[in-house]
Amino acid sequence: xxxxxxxxxxxxxxxxxxxxxxxxxxxxxxxxxxxxxxxxxxxxxxxxxxxxxxxxxxxxxxxxxxxxxxxxxxxxxxxxxxxxxxxxxxxxxxxxxxxxxxxxxxxxxxxxxxxxxxxxxxxxxxxxxxxxxxxxxxxxxxxxxxxxxxxxxxxxxxxxxxxxxxx
Numbered sequence: 810x811x812x813x814x815x816x817x818x819x820x821x822x823x824x825x826x827x828x829x830x831x832x833x834x835x836x837x838x839x840x841x842x843x844x845x846x847x848x849x850x851x852x853x854x855x856x857x858x859x860x861x862x863x864x865x866x867x868x869x870x871x872x873x874x875x876x877x878x879x880x881x882x883x884x885x886x887x888x889x890x891x892x893x894x895x896x897x898x899x900x901x902x903x904x905x906x907x908x909x910x911x912x913x914x915x916x917x918x919x920x921x922x923x924x925x926x927x928x929x930x931x932x933x934x935x936x937x938x939x940x941x942x943x944x945x946x947x948x949x950x951x952x953x954x955x956x957x958x959x960x961x962x963x964x965x966x967x968x969x970x971x972x973x974x975x976x
Contacts, residue, residue, distance in 0.1 A: 810885050812878050812936075813842040813969055814927060814959060815849065816952055819872030834953030839924040842875070844885065846969060850892055850930075852923050858900040860921060862892060875969040876959050880936055887934035895921065924955040937962060 817825070817838035825837035840851035842865075849865045852858070880888070901920035921929075928944050931937040937944070942958050944950060 810844050810880050810882060812844065812880055812885065812888065813846070813967075814876040814878065814955065814964075815840045815842055815969070816874045816876070816956055817872060818874055819869065828952070832949075832951045832953040834951070834956065836874070836952035836956055839927050839952045839955055841888070841927050841930060842969065843888075852898075852900055852921050852926055860892070860895050860898050860926060862896065870969070873969075874966050876964045877967040877969075878931075878936060878964055880934070884934040884936055888930050888936075891930045891933050895919075895926065901925070922950075924952045925950040928955055928958065 816836040817840075818835045819825070821837055828837040829835060838851075838853065840849045842849050843862075847864050847866055848862055850860070850862050852860045898919045898921055901922050928937070928950050932939050932942070932944055937958065942961065944958070
């Protein structure tokens, strides 16, 4: 089984530009894509500002980088369980903003930002070994940090091609 981390590198909005500039990264947003390659889990202040699962069939691949992660059935189930536990929770503006200015982690209970949620989903499902990558003591869990952790775990960029079930 596989999941993909999708990192947004498109121009986007003014906020996307600020995130990229502040974090010195080409990435400003992240989503987790499930096995069917059409179900994307994420949280964005622009969509509903809460953790949602949505179907995406039309996207510009030039605006995203994809990182394929092999997972076991148990890890996949843990990711889904984590989603079920956190779906509907709100965007963590305070944690996201303050984590950029303070040297310690700011976490509001039941609130997330995009890359933070993905890192926790990967850690809780044991896809990322918490003993090696200690995300709990990181003050910054930006899309840039997510990208660095993926590379540290030898997860490489790949293409995402939809399966056409109608051929």
